[in-house]
Amino acid sequence: xPNPYEFDLAAVQTIDRLMRSIRKAGVEKLVDEPQGLxxxxxxxxxxxxxxxxxxxxxxxxEPSAPFATLAQAIAAASANRGDVxxxxxxxxxxxxxxxxxxxxxxxxIGLGFGANRPTFTLSATASVFNVSAAxxxxxxxxxxxxxxxxxxxxxxxAAxxxxDGVDYQEDGxxxxxxxxxxxxxxxxxxxxxxxxxxxxxxASTVSAWIGLVGADYCEIVDNYLTLKGTAANSxxxxxxxxxxxxxxxxxxxxxxxxxxSTGAVAISLLASSTGHVHDNRIASVKTAIAGQxxxxxxxxxxxxxxxxxxxxxxxxxxxxx
Amino acid sequence: MGAYTNLESLQWLTEIDRYLTLRRNLGSQPSIGxxxxxxxxxxxxxxxxxxxxxxxADGRVPERAVTTVALAQAQCTAGRxxxxxxxxxxxxxxxxxxxxxxxxxxxxxxxxxxxxxxxxFTWATLTTATVVVSGANITIKNILCTSTxxxxxxMFSVTGANVTFDAVDYIEDGxxxxxxxxxxxxxxxxMTVKNCSWIRDTxxASATSAWIGLVGADYAKVLDNxxxxxxxxxxxxxxxxxxxxxxxSVEISRNNFMFSGSTGVIGISMFTGTTxxxxxNHVASGKTAIAGQxxxxxxxxxxxxxxxxxxxxxxxxxxxxx
Numbered sequence: 001x002p003n004p005y006e007f008d009l010a011a012v013q014t015i016d017r018l019m020r021s022i023r024k025a026g027v028e029k030l031v032d033e034p035q036g037l038x039x040x041x042x043x044x045x046x047x048x049x050x051x052x053x054x055x056x057x058x059x060x061x062e063p064s065a066p067f068a069t070l071a072q073a074i075a076a077a078s079a080n081r082g083d084v085x086x087x088x089x090x091x092x093x094x095x096x097x098x099x100x101x102x103x104x105x106x107x108x109i110g111l112g113f114g115a116n117r118p119t120f121t122l123s124a125t126a127s128v129f130n131v132s133a134a135x136x137x138x139x140x141x142x143x144x145x146x147x148x149x150x151x152x153x154x155x156x157x158a159a160x161x162x163x164d165g166v167d168y169q170e171d172g173x174x175x176x177x178x179x180x181x182x183x184x185x186x187x188x189x190x191x192x193x194x195x196x197x198x199x200x201x202x203a204s205t206v207s208a209w210i211g212l213v214g215a216d217y218c219e220i221v222d223n224y225l226t227l228k229g230t231a232a233n234s235x236x237x238x239x240x241x242x243x244x245x246x247x248x249x250x251x252x253x254x255x256x257x258x259x260x261s262t263g264a265v266a267i268s269l270l271a272s273s274t275g276h277v278h279d280n281r282i283a284s285v286k287t288a289i290a291g292q293x294x295x296x297x298x299x300x301x302x303x304x305x306x307x308x309x310x311x312x313x314x315x316x317x318x319x320x321x
Numbered sequence: 322m323g324a325y326t327n328l329e330s331l332q333w334l335t336e337i338d339r340y341l342t343l344r345r346n347l348g349s350q351p352s353i354g355x356x357x358x359x360x361x362x363x364x365x366x367x368x369x370x371x372x373x374x375x376x377x378a379d380g381r382v383p384e385r386a387v388t389t390v391a392l393a394q395a396q397c398t399a400g401r402x403x404x405x406x407x408x409x410x411x412x413x414x415x416x417x418x419x420x421x422x423x424x425x426x427x428x429x430x431x432x433x434x435x436x437x438x439x440x441x442f443t444w445a446t447l448t449t450a451t452v453v454v455s456g457a458n459i460t461i462k463n464i465l466c467t468s469t470x471x472x473x474x475x476m477f478s479v480t481g482a483n484v485t486f487d488a489v490d491y492i493e494d495g496x497x498x499x500x501x502x503x504x505x506x507x508x509x510x511x512m513t514v515k516n517c518s519w520i521r522d523t524x525x526a527s528a529t530s531a532w533i534g535l536v537g538a539d540y541a542k543v544l545d546n547x548x549x550x551x552x553x554x555x556x557x558x559x560x561x562x563x564x565x566x567x568x569x570s571v572e573i574s575r576n577n578f579m580f581s582g583s584t585g586v587i588g589i590s591m592f593t594g595t596t597x598x599x600x601x602n603h604v605a606s607g608k609t610a611i612a613g614q615x616x617x618x619x620x621x622x623x624x625x626x627x628x629x630x631x632x633x634x635x636x637x638x639x640x641x642x643x
Binding site: 042080081082104105107134159161162248274276295298299300301302303315317318 | 408409410433434435436437438520522547549577579581603605611626627628629630631632633634635636
């Protein structure tokens with residue numbers, strides 16, 4: 001599969017060249033603006049745990065003198081300025097507690113491919129990124145865990161948060177139960193091109209990959225999930241609504257495989273939720289093949305489900321007339 | 322709906338940087354006034370920032386941004402491929418008919434930022450407030466639109482050829498309704514509308530809505546858009562609606578259109594004699610008869626699905642060829 005982030009390395013160089021060109025153009029430099037930019041222009045910060053030059057006391061504005069942690073870059077960023085934080089290839093951090101992402105408009109972009117992508121390891125059941133600022137985006141990041149039953153990776157309580165290419169790979173012995181849980185403030189959430197591999201370790205309890213709690217206008221598209229369930233009837237799910245309905249959700253082109261659990265309802269929207277659910281492919285061992293796509297008040301088209309290998313999918317829900 | 326968060330701006334920065342590098346390599350021509358070595362024949366870049374800019378600035382670097390798109394456009398040269406870059410947080414209001422006319426051929430109006438930080442255009446005061454796109458080869462990308470006037474007739478009037486809208490989104494303000502995104506004339510050949518979203522599910526339309534009105538717009542492409550629209554009962558609302566003059570060789574693909582409140586929706590409605598290809602669209606509404614939501618005139622159709630009931634799967638529309 002082509003890597004959609006191929007341009008990112010070039011983008012870093014591009015931005016650097018752009019900044020240099022602006023400086024070279026004779027723009028007045030301010031003492032506290034080493035990139036030669038004025039108050040309203042976004043900064044670019046770099047983070048690396050592997051560079052010998054990494055330090056919390058750096059400005060983080062040059063790849064050659066990066067910050068050591070994402071938290072340091074977040075602290076240096078300003079809200080609503082359009083700042084970009086590049087996590088350099090090979091960067092690794094352990095998340096042992098709640099981790100606050102609280103600067104609106106920050107883009108957090110990982111560089112590198114495969115296992116060389118920036119990696120965050122969740123090491124406590126309460127390890128979680130609390131995303132409380134709007135317009136934050138995450139891109140090209142790898143997650144893993146080293147303890148069983150990590151409750152969730154991201155807690156989203158702000159609008160217009162985006163995840164693009166944020167993957168999880170189990171370590172072979174532990175399990176992360178949930179990727180994202182929203183609050184009702186998490187409107188316009190986007191989750192796309194994310195992959196979740198947990199097919200070795202059975203979940204220690206029910207898993208709901210994305211939990212929607214009143215998050216309106218969410219877009220969940222082009223993701224791939226393989227999830228090993230637990231004892232027979234665990235009602236595991238891919239997108240699960242609860243507590244408060246979500247309006248205008250768009251769930252499309254996702255591929256979901258859930259094993260072990262015979263009670264999985266992969267897409268399960270809360271009553272009265274609206275939107276469009278289409279072109280998803282769901283496979284599980286749910287005892288009754290139908291009912292794996294439960295749309296509440298959303299429209300549906302071309303969702304196919306299986307509960308037996310080596311057979312083709314069945315349209316679910318049944319066709320309108 | 323992928324347009325909610327648009328990180329592709331980085332790719333545009335790459336494009337911009339190529340031009341900057343090229344300019345430097347070709348050498349500075351100070352007499353022309355290009356502070357970064359601008360060459361008169363290569364694209365120029367002008368920055369717009371309503372928060373930090375100045376109306377009397379030259380717009381050539383972000384620190385000297387101008388405050389409106391019109392001020393930036395006034396410095397552009399037709400056919401040179403100039404960029405107008407609206408910086409994050411930029412906001413502009415259009416309160417009259419043709420409040421802004423994009424008339425300089427070949428410019429690209431590019432918004433930087435994601436979510437609500439995207440540059441935001443607000444249509445206000447008059448129902449006839451519009452932005453006119455009359456220049457050929459103009460691209461508008463990554464802009465957030467809203468309105469504060471009820472029954473706004475249309476946002477963009479397109480009269481130039483080869484105009485592209487990419488990730489130009491509309492989100493209602495919760496109390497007012499915009500009735501139409503784009504209306505073309507027959508001069509608007511080769512128009513492309515892609516990756517755009519339209520969220521109007523709180524405010525019922527005060528009149529019939531036609532999201533894109535095609536009037537003789539040959540070779541138009543409407544691709545990968547997402548629309549949710551609350552309607553008034555029995556309005557014959559539509560997402561892509563042809564009128565007056567047929568359009569040749571249109572392509573309408575991979576769109577999701579949802580309507581609520583109206584029992585008369587025809588989501589895709591081509592004018593008689595219109596040709597082209599309509600495929601892979603999903604149209605959902607409360608239309609009384611489920612079929613007939615994709616009316617192709619003389620276009621070919623593949624794999625379009627329609628609903629009129631929630632929590633059921635879509636039905637093929639039109640019926641299969643034989």
